Amino acid sequence: MADQETPDELTVGELAERVGLTVRNVRAYAARGLLPPPRLVGRTGLYGPHHVARLTLVREMLAEGYTLAGIEQSLRHAPETSGPTALALHRALMAPWLPGETEETDLETLAAKSGVVAGPELVERLESIGVVELLDGGRVRVLDPALLSAGLQVVRLGIDLDALITAQQRVSELVEEAAQVYVEMFHSTVWKDFVDAGAPEQEWARMRSVVERVQPVAAQALLASFRSAMATAVAEELHEVVERLTGGH
Numbered sequence: 166m167a168d169q170e171t172p173d174e175l176t177v178g179e180l181a182e183r184v185g186l187t188v189r190n191v192r193a194y195a196a197r198g199l200l201p202p203p204r205l206v207g208r209t210g211l212y213g214p215h216h217v218a219r220l221t222l223v224r225e226m227l228a229e230g231y232t233l234a235g236i237e238q239s240l241r242h243a244p245e246t247s248g249p250t251a252l253a254l255h256r257a258l259m260a261p262w263l264p265g266e267t268e269e270t271d272l273e274t275l276a277a278k279s280g281v282v283a284g285p286e287l288v289e290r291l292e293s294i295g296v297v298e299l300l301d302g303g304r305v306r307v308l309d310p311a312l313l314s315a316g317l318q319v320v321r322l323g324i325d326l327d328a329l330i331t332a333q334q335r336v337s338e339l340v341e342e343a344a345q346v347y348v349e350m351f352h353s354t355v356w357k358d359f360v361d362a363g364a365p366e367q368e369w370a371r372m373r374s375v376v377e378r379v380q381p382v383a384a385q386a387l388l389a390s391f392r393s394a395m396a397t398a399v400a401e402e403l404h405e406v407v408e409r410l411t412g413g414h
Contacts, residue, residue: 174204174211184220191220197237199223234267268307275305278317290330294337340387347383351376 181188194200200219203210219240226236272288275297288305291297296313298306307313316333320326355375359368 174213175217177203177210177212180212180216180220183217184224186220186224194220194223194233197233199233199237199240238267268310269300269304270307271304287326294330294333343387347379351379 175183177188177191181191184191191200195202200216200223203212203216205211222240223236226239227233231239275288288297288299291313292299296307296309296316298308300306316329319329355372359365359372362368
């Protein structure tokens with residue numbers, strides 16, 4: 166039996182009308198990855214309730230002042246078939262952790278800022294640590310402007326760029342481990358209680374507040390631990406240098 170349209174599925178025109186958008190906007194958002202692909206029946210794309218939920222959220226976020234780039238970041242890891250409840254919760258929990266707005270530039274400008282030739286190899290390495298994304302026409306999207314800015318400051322201090330990128334790759338691995346520690350702590354405490362209670366809608370505001378407060382506290386704790394570890398590491402390195410220069414005297 167051939168595939169047929171089900172009662173809860175919509176054509177692109179019906180979907181646009183349902184969520185109060187134009188067909189052109191729907192196609193543009195789909196092109197940016199904000200909308201999962203439709204189910205194809207022949208050459209007709211059919212959209213279900215999860216598409217309605219996703220587009221409704223996009224429209225609401227645009228109305229609140231989010232840019233398309235910001236919405237794209239927020240929804241990047243959301244399950245494609247999520248309903249409105251799951252999407253709203255995903256948005257509430259992800260928003261405090263997202264980096265700032267992305268920026269687009271060209272390789273010449275990137276090279277001028279870094280003081281080095283921004284060739285394909287450099288861009289590939291920057292992509293590997295999540296700093297930039299190569300676009301068509303020799304342009305790049307800076308995914309984390311703050312991280313790139315910090316890196317360029319280090320380069321201007323005389324640190325070799327290759328050494329910096331290698332170090333940052335290792336630091337990123339360690340930070341991911343630290344992030345997982347905090348996530349597991351959150352998961353086994355307040356999040357578990359929330360899920361066990363059925364994720365009641367009246368508790369969403371409290372959960373979002375907890376997440377927003379955890380972010381600066383976790384960052385502060387991580388920075389304090391880093392400063393302490395750096396002090397110890399620098400002291401040990403200085404001790405070895407002094408020992409070598411003085412011959413152990």
